[in-house]
Amino acid sequence: MYKAKVFVTLKPSILDPQGNAVKKGLLSLGFNNVEDVRVGKYLEVTLEAADKEQAFKDIDEMCKKLLANPVIEDYSFELE
Amino acid sequence: MYKAKVFVTLKPSILDPQGNAVKKGLLSLGFNNVEDVRVGKYLEVTLEAADKEQAFKDIDEMCKKLLANPVIEDYSFELE
Amino acid sequence: MRFAVIVFPGSNCDADCYHVVKEVIGQEVDYVWHREQKFSQKYDCVILPGGFSYGDYLRTGAIARFSPIMEEVINYAHQGGLVLGICNGFQILTEAGLLPGSLVRNKELKFVCKDVYLKVENNRTPFTIDYAPGQVIKVPVAHGEGAYVCDPDTLERLKENNQIVFRYSTAGGEASPECNFNGSVDNIAGIINEKGNVLGMMPHPERCAEAVLGNDQGKYVFTSIVKWLKGGQVRGK
């Protein structure tokens, strides 16, 4: 059994209103040292696979097909 | 300048409708080896801080106060 | 004419589209369940309705795009069949690659339901020939993730090919930043594919197609389709 931690982030060129809102929220709470906030998605996918290589390939394909939209998002992942 | 990667996840006992839907989606795409999917948030927070320890303390407080909802969510983070 | 309204789990404007096609413009219409592999009828137009297919979990339209029926819809579109995606339907069309770009969260991060003005930028499409060139219409929007985004090249192409069909505008027809309530690139509210047979729009023409609801300006999207299919002429030429 493998567990992948997948990170999906908005491409730098895409505005991130949610990140801005969180930043504002932090500033108004007094965290004046915050420079920037970006908000993305974090997915934990548990899967069965013959070996790590296969798991890696599968996860990569899942990201490409469904988990991230290449028009607006980038992805990366770690496999355990 | 420090950069924190913050992971916010639903507590294990809390229903994760998103995760269920994504899991079903992956299964229907033919990824029959998927066992479980949980969906959470991933935030990148860039902040100014005197030292790493201070940055750590700040991020932890941000999580407690705003970034995670302690009623239903857990958080963890990595600092760079 | 025969219309199909695709029903995804979580579609919720399917009945509204069905109602308008059947009761308002008097055409035949079938619901088509997302698990179907093939159309059992020959359709003149396929509508992907609004709603929250698969709860809009993960990304709007992302999971619905892989419903079995979508392969058929994609083929149908490639063969030149008319496809109208409204709101969630638009989102599904971009996820399926039938339309360029994507729809992301409204700039204020809130769901917005209200009337907006749209300028008909291109009335020479199968979906707009019943509108006058540059006509301004009032149509409701209801979405949380309707900000249209695309890369600069795509935008150029959209402009060059006259693919921008509707823009958010003032009552006077000016596509000003103030009326761009959701933060769409270039005030884009609806686009068509290059071939001109697949339209996606965030506003809901089916919600303003009857006088009893106080506004019937959206009806003409549907009458345009019928007229175009009958070989009708573009208005105001």
Place this chain on the structure above:
Amino acid sequence: MENNRTEKPWIELGLTDSEYERIKEILGREPNQVELGMFSVMWSEHCSYKNSRPVLKTFPTEGPQVLQGPGENAGVVDIGDGLAIAFKVESHNHPSAIEPYQGAATGVGGIVRDVFTMGARPIALLNSLRFGSLSSPRSRYLFSGVVSGIAGYGNCIGIPTVGGEVYFHPSYEGNPIVNAMCVGLLEHKDLAKGVASGVGNPVMVVGAKTGRDGICGASFASEELNDASEEKRPAVQVGDPFMEKLLMEACLELIKTGYVVGMQDMGAAGITSSSCEMATKGNTGIEIDVALVPRREEGMTPYEIMLSESQERMLVVPVKGKEAEVERIFSKWGLDAVVVGHVTADGMLRVKEGDKVVAEVPAKALTEMCPVYHREAKMPEKLPEIQNCDLKSLSEPSNYQKVFLDLLSRPNIASKEWVYEQYDHMVGVNTVVRPGADAAVLRIKGTNKGIALTIDCNSRYVYLDPYTGGKVAVSEAARNLVCTGAKPLGLTNCINFGNPEKPEIFWQFKEAVRGMSDACRALNTPVTGGNVSFYNETKGEAVFPTPTVGMVGLIEDLSKVCTLGFKNQDDYILLLGENSDELGGSEFLAMYHGLEAGMPPKLDLEKEKALQNCTLELIGRGLINSAHDISEGGLSVALAECCLAGRLGAQIKLESPIRPSALLFGETQSRIIISISREMLEQVREVAQKYGVPISKLGVVQGKSLVINGNDFTINLSLSEIEARYKGAIPCLMKG
């Protein structure tokens, strides 16, 4: 909860010693742990109404239009043509205080299930919300969380949220009020009930899997909020509107097959409440094997399964032999439908885990044998002093125009557009009159008819005089419907009060119900259902007593529907009803003088009834062009609302011996502003005379400003200035 941590585990579960004795008496033995848990939730106030039942019995509940009165998941009223409306309101105050988004969202989910359980397709949602002052960050957090939770759930399931109300008052700071109302449309023949009959029929669990959500939720909703509430945090459930949408479609499809004997949503207390309630109504018993219940988590005990409040589940009793049909429909929608037991003849709710019996109690012991408390009622000692506060000698403002503008931007009065723009209020293509009017109007497809919907309560009036406040809540709701041309059919209510064990609170409750009942009788609006939420207190302080009233009315001819906006230049503006010198309980008094005192506006039910009948006739005969009820903020604010809604100004002349503050801002009841074409004046007067309703001329529709002239005051403002204040107030505060 697993191991008895104290000597008296029932105390921890919210049962008293005498209640525990009663349980032992009923069973003839000590209850085991599962049974004790079941009793504790079913005998909580939330499920048993043990404190409120004797008082609620005094509501009038009958009328020729009532197809289903209180006692089912929702009330049902007839609208002719073989069609009927199911509707109900429910509170989700305590969950919303802890997690506003999910608390409010699951509140919507619950009330929607109550309505489609009746066989009705939900066609509209409304909500009634109350928070502390918007100057407090916590109130803003709760307000925005609750609104987006309602939006998130309602929008996703595709039911339009067409109306509601929002108030802000410090008494709600720690304990917000979140009431959600759902309205559904059904054919008489599809009316379904929550009953388990037919011995041997299967009992099925359908919908979502069961997890450890909200265990103890129901008893939690019956306790005051205090710091220890933090401890109970797992009691928060997460809603899955997508699942609910599928469940709704599957259940409605199932009901159409005619195979459903009974169906009940799993609300508070989950499988326990649904099974014992269905058995009680069917005069039967139910046997369930918890091992068969589809679960989301591993290692769940029978206790947890029986008490879980996981959302989006239902208990269905189909006709024996049709199990496969039920499974087929649910699997089409991607849902579980599993036989977990069957209906028995012995009246017992028997819970097994495999072969082992883990609980066995008479179903009726849980539902009907809970002790009923006749609580002591006592008027609060300080109330007479507050009521008798001398309002006659208050100083008059020096600048009425400024007061007027300030009132328009009071959150309690200002436009609630910020709220309802976040709700999809149009999906379904039935919304003829949208939020922002006196009542929402929906057409009924395939007929000429419409229904009007509203939810109302001024809790400050109820606080100052519960009897009058109760009367006003019902009357104002009816008046709001009447202003659209709808005849009120019936009401549902949600009683949100403090701790009923306190005599002062119980007195408020009794008095408010008495006032509501009197108004219901006078206006022919029977109560078809409702909900009681007690223990709305923080640190011993109760919220303002808040009996919200949700009402449904019928418009026979939709082409006659009336709205509040002025329609034509030069129309006459008239007042039906009479101004009087009343300031008690008004928003003006609270804002300008900082007083919440005096007696609330009087209400004469005979006059109210005449006014409503008169207005209905005027609208029915097409004699008037607009109608608007005068409520918070008084005559001047109501005029401004008519102007803004119609985008037309008005020239008003007020000649009256009444002091200007009361004339402009007093909240005297039984008044409606109408506008008419000039040539209708005589006919309109005649109708008013026939009903004995005072009628007077206020002015004319004119220009793009609102001008109000009186003996020693003038208000003269452009509509854009008025609109900026009225619409800008809440967005501005929420940015803060």
